[in-house]
Amino acid sequence: MNTAAQQSISADNLAKQSSAHGAVLERLRGMLPAASVITDAAGLRPYETDGLTAIREMPWVVVLPETEAQVAEIVRCCAEHGVPIIPRGAGTGLSGGARPHQQGVVLGLSKMSAILEIDPENRIAKVQPGVRNLAITQAAQTHGLYYAPDPSSQIACSIGGNVAENAGGVHCLKYGLTVNNVLGARVVMASGEIVELGGVLYDNPGPDLLALICGSEGMLGIVTQVTVALLPEPETKAVLLAAFSEVVQAGNAVAAIISAGIIPAGMEMMDKMAVQAAEAFAKAGYPLDAEAILIIELDGAAAELATLNTQVTDILRAYGAYQIDEAHDATQQARLWKGRKSAFPAIGRLSPDYLCMDGTIPRKALPKVLTEIDTISQTFGLAVANVFHAADGNLHPLVLFDANVPGQTDHAMAMGAKILEACVAAGGTVTGEHGVGVEKLDTMCVQFSSEELQQFFRLKAAVDPTELLNPGKGIPTLTRCGELGGMHVHKGRLPFPELERF
C-alpha cells in the first residue's frame, strides 16, 4: 500500500469529487471575479510549492477570495462536494504546509490584506489574514507600538500563516511566539460557520480554542481576521557579539546569563561554518577564528539597560569570551544582525542546496547534540552548518547537499531525519517553529505514540468532520508510521524506495 495515498484523502471522498469538480468550478466562478478563480497552468504555477521548494504539485484550482463571506461560501461549496481545501497565506512556509492537492482548491488569502484597526488605547491591531507580519509593525509605529513576533521571513510572510504555523523568530524567549501575542481570531470552520475566538480580552471561558488554532497548520479552520497585541517600542537596545574558542563555552555562557535572571530580547549562536559563510556574505565583522559566536540583544529603558549590559558583559568574560564587541548605534546593530539574518542565503552560496532543520532541544543538551550532529554529518558525508536560537533552544542545522547528484536529496533528507531523532532523544521536539506540514510527517512517528496520534485524529475529526481542510498534513497516519516503524536508515538507503519521501 502506498503511504502517500493513505496520508491523502479517503477513496470515498475522491470518488465523490471527480463527478463534482464541474459543479464546484461553476459555483466558484459565480461567486468570485473571473481573475480570482485560476485554472490555467501558467496561473497555477506560482502555487505549486511553498517555501519547501523540493515538494511540488499542481493544484486543481486556486481561488483568491476578498471577503470572509466568500471564504465561508467556498468552504461550504467544497464541503458539499468533497473537494479538499488547502489554505495558503504568503507561501513562505518551510515545511510544505501549503502543498497543493491535485484534486483540491488552494484557498489563497493574499487579497484579504487590510489592516482594519490600530487601537493604541487597547494596544491591539485588528488585521485580515493576508497582512504581512512587518506591515503590522509599520502601521503601529506612529503610536510608538510594534508587533513582537518576527519570523525571519517577516517582510513577506502573512499573519494568517503566522497563526497557522505558530511562527516564532529571534525574540521568543522574552516576547513569546505567535500564540502568546494573538488575542483573538475569526475562523471559518469546516462547516462554513464563522466562529469568533477571543477578541480584545485577556481571557475567555472554556478550553483555549485560540491556542488550539495557533499552529494547527490550516487543518482545523481558516483564519479570516486576527487581533494581535501591540507592545511599546523599547526605549533603547544594545547588541553584543561575543566570540568563543569552544562551542561548550558559548553554551555555558548562555545558561549563566539566564541563571543570573536575565532574559535577553534575543540570543543567537552560530558555529564556525555558519560564521564563516555569513562573514563572507555579509561582512558583518564576525571573527573568523571563533568556534562559536553569540549575538545578544538587550532592550529596555535606558537606565535599566546600562546595568544589564555590564552584567552580561561580565558573564561573557567569565565564561571565556575572548572578544566582545558592542554595537551602540542602529547602523552598527543592524550590521551585527545582518550576518545572522543572512546566514541562510550565505550557506546557499557555499552549497548548491541545503536543507534547513528545525529541532528544539533543552539548552543544556546543546554540546551533546552538536557532537551527535557532527557524527551524523561524518557518517552521511554531508556538511552541516549550525544556527541556533540559543535563548529558546531552537536549533537550525543546515544540511549541505547537491540536488543534481542522483540520490543526494534523499540522502540529505534521511540525514535531517536522523538529526531530528537526536533532538527528540535529547528531550526536544522535531519542529520548533516551521511546522510539520508534509516535510516532518515521518519524524512525527518518532515523537508520538500511536495512541497520541489517534487522539490527534479524533481531535481533528471533532473540529473538521469533513476531513477536507488541508488533508494529509501535520499528523502522520498510523499506517504510514507502521510502514516506517523501526526504519533506521542505513548508509542512506531507504527501506521503501518506491514511496514518496519528504
Added chain:
Amino acid sequence: MSADYSAGFIEQIKAAAAHQQRLQIKGHGSKAEWLPLASGDDLLELSSHNGILQYEPEELVLTARSGTSLADIDAVLGERQQMIACEPPQLSPGNVSQANGNDALGSGTLGGAVACGLSGPGRPWLGAIRDAVLGVELINGEGEYLKFGGKVMKNVAGYDVSRLQAGAWGALGIMSVISLRVQPCFALERTLSAEMSAPRALALCATLGVRNLPITGTAWIEGQLHLRLAGNDSGVAAACVALAEFGLQVNADDEDLWRLLKNQNHGFFQKAAQRQSGAAKLWRLVTPSAAAMPNFLSDPNSDALVLWAGGLRWIYHDDAQAVADYCRQVGGWYWAIGEAMPIDPMQQQIMAHLAKAFDPHGVFASPLNLNAAAGEA
C-alpha cells in the same frame, strides 16, 4: 510525600468508562465554590499525586505532577529567585462564600491552576497560565496516557493539546504531569499610588500603556490607582521619577497589596462572605481595557476593583440584566462567581465535540458541562 498515582487513575477511569459512571475531578478543592460542581459517582482525587519531577533553573522549566501544591512550587522556585510569571491565585478556602462546609485541602494545585486558567494581577504584562504551559501528560477518558508538548519553549509538533487544557476545567481529561516555563523574579518591585476616580485611572493606564515603563500590575480600588513596577534597581528608580508627574508616589504601606489581590484575600473579596445571601453578587467582568466603567454602580469606590489596566473588573451588583447589557455593549464577558460560566453557543458546540473526542464515554464530570452536551449530541 511525593508519589505517582497515575496507574490507579487509569484503572479508575477505565472502570468508570465501562460502567457508565462519572468522575468528579478534585485537586485541593480551593475553587470548588467558583462553579456549580457537576455531580459524579465517585471522586478522582489528584492531590496525593504530587511531587516536583524536574526543575532546572537555567532551562527556566519546571515539571511537576498535577497534584503538587502551588505553595510548594513557589517555595522551590523562590530558592532560585524564580517564579510562575502569571501568578496563579492561591485561594484560601471559604473566602468567596462560607456556605456549606468547605473541605478544601489547600490553596490550590498546579493542575487546578492550569485547568481553571486563572491568572493573577500581572496578566497583561506577564502572561496567562496558558502562556506558561509547555507540555502536559494527559489521561483521557479512555484511560490512555498521552504526552503532548514537552519541556522546550518552541514546539509546533502536533496540535497544541497542552494549552487547550487551560480553562477546560478537566473536560478533556486529567493532567498527570505538567511542564511550565518559569521566569526569573524581578530584582526590585515598587508600588506607586495616587488618588483618582476610576475613569481617570483608566485613561491614565491607557496613556502609560504605550510608554516603555516596567509596569507589571495596576489596581484601582477605593478611589486609588496603584501601579506595580518591577525590574532592575536603576530601571525601577527611573520609572518612579518619570511617574511622579502623574502624582504617583511610592507607597511603602502597600507591600502586600499584590499578594492579597492575587490570592483574593484583599478586603474587597472578603465582603462577599460578609454579604447576606440575596444581596449583590460578586461578578468577574473581562472587558476591553479602555471600556468605560459601568454607570450603574451606586458606589464604585466600594463596589468595584479594576485590574489589568482595565481588562478585568470585579464588581458587586444585584441586577444581572444590567451587568449582561453592559458586557454586551463593551464587548466583554461576565461571570457571577458561584454560577455557571457563560460560553458562546457556537464555541460551546466546538468544545463539546472536543470533549467527546477526548472523553467519548463522558467519564469526566467537568463543571463546564461540556461532556453532558456531547453525550446528548
